Amino acid sequence: MSIYFLGINGVIGSGAFLLPQTIYKDMNLMSVFVTICAALTVSMVALCYADLSSRFTGSGAAWLYSYHAFGRFTGYELGIYTCFLGCCTYAAEIVALLTILKTLSPVFSNHAVYYGIAIGIIVLFTIINLFGRTIVKLVDNLSSAAKMITILIFIIIGAFFIHKMNFTPVIPKAATLGVGPYFKHFGAAFSVVFYMFTGFSFIPIAVAFQKAVGDWGYVLVIAGMLISVIGVAFAGSFNTPSLIASLANEHAMLPKWIGKKNKHDAAWVAILLSAIITMILITQSYLFLVSCIVLASFIQYVPSILAVIKFKHTNEFPNNGFKLPFSYVIPAFALIISCYMVTNFTWKTILVGVVVGVLAAVAYFFIEKDEKVEEKHQKYLSKMRNK
Numbered sequence: 001m002s003i004y005f006l007g008i009n010g011v012i013g014s015g016a017f018l019l020p021q022t023i024y025k026d027m028n029l030m031s032v033f034v035t036i037c038a039a040l041t042v043s044m045v046a047l048c049y050a051d052l053s054s055r056f057t058g059s060g061a062a063w064l065y066s067y068h069a070f071g072r073f074t075g076y077e078l079g080i081y082t083c084f085l086g087c088c089t090y091a092a093e094i095v096a097l098l099t100i101l102k103t104l105s106p107v108f109s110n111h112a113v114y115y116g117i118a119i120g121i122i123v124l125f126t127i128i129n130l131f132g133r134t135i136v137k138l139v140d141n142l143s144s145a146a147k148m149i150t151i152l153i154f155i156i157i158g159a160f161f162i163h164k165m166n167f168t169p170v171i172p173k174a175a176t177l178g179v180g181p182y183f184k185h186f187g188a189a190f191s192v193v194f195y196m197f198t199g200f201s202f203i204p205i206a207v208a209f210q211k212a213v214g215d216w217g218y219v220l221v222i223a224g225m226l227i228s229v230i231g232v233a234f235a236g237s238f239n240t241p242s243l244i245a246s247l248a249n250e251h252a253m254l255p256k257w258i259g260k261k262n263k264h265d266a267a268w269v270a271i272l273l274s275a276i277i278t279m280i281l282i283t284q285s286y287l288f289l290v291s292c293i294v295l296a297s298f299i300q301y302v303p304s305i306l307a308v309i310k311f312k313h314t315n316e317f318p319n320n321g322f323k324l325p326f327s328y329v330i331p332a333f334a335l336i337i338s339c340y341m342v343t344n345f346t347w348k349t350i351l352v353g354v355v356v357g358v359l360a361a362v363a364y365f366f367i368e369k370d371e372k373v374e375e376k377h378q379k380y381l382s383k384m385r386n387k
Helices: 002-011 014-018 020-053 062-070 072-104 111-130 133-161 173-177 179-198 204-213 215-249 268-281 286-314 329-344 347-364 371-386
Strands: none
Touching: 020 286, 020 329, 062 072, 062 215, 062 286, 072 111, 072 215, 072 268, 072 286, 072 347, 111 133, 111 215, 111 268, 133 215, 215 268, 286 329, 286 347
């Protein structure tokens, strides 16, 4: 049950509360169609991950799959991007939390207060994570339950305040100007809504509920949002160091000292490292961090989808559980639609992605390989191929 709640906290976060107005601005009520398109795309990618996870028992997800499919360097690069994704998500949720607090009181607009609270939250989460998983599970379960209750209340009560006149206009203004502007707006909305599902403005949901049921509705949604955002940030503070440690411990992709654990079985070096990177990232805007998250997600999704196609073709690493149906159909569609996101990244976001990749590549040649680990991996590959 704790793993299930961890999944909820990894998906339903600030995006569901803070991004609807940004999406609606581009696509009006057609934003529902954009949301469905993004949901279907992520579902296809998730099915590819389910297929891959049934083939391997190690931790690491995207980087582990790419490591086995395309070699050590590709796995390493994917690992770095996935760590970057985790830190960006962690930072985005902290920034989202402060964005919500700004709407409640102008004092949070003060830079000293803003960064003081942000750093304080990161330090608090770091301390909790250093004491192992028991407290992590408790906080994660409570925040997941709170956010689900808030969303259900909003949907059930909100259903009684739906009015016909609110469904105009349905078609965005861009659609009346021609195909080019329409697809430009669709792409902008698609890229933003994609974050709502990855792990995935103002506060339109709280304001809408306030207008419908009164001030108590506003307070309820704000409280639920705060708990939700804190929950996702907390999940990020736990997941990201675990991933960094797996890179160091599983196949020596990073120096061994990065994966060191304390007496509570917590990867303390990785926890501190992710906290420092997150403190740097909180200086950026929420929407920029969202765009970096979508870029990093794209970078890890594409090799993972290609890994599914390769393993289906070569019959390497047989499935031990879920098996992706319909042969190559699902990964092919997931790959095509995922690549569509490239057309909507800004030059600044792409530049950040390139810099992360180049720095990782340079560092790779200074990381000493563990020959015993490499030999063990080659024997494992040989065993799987013989099957």
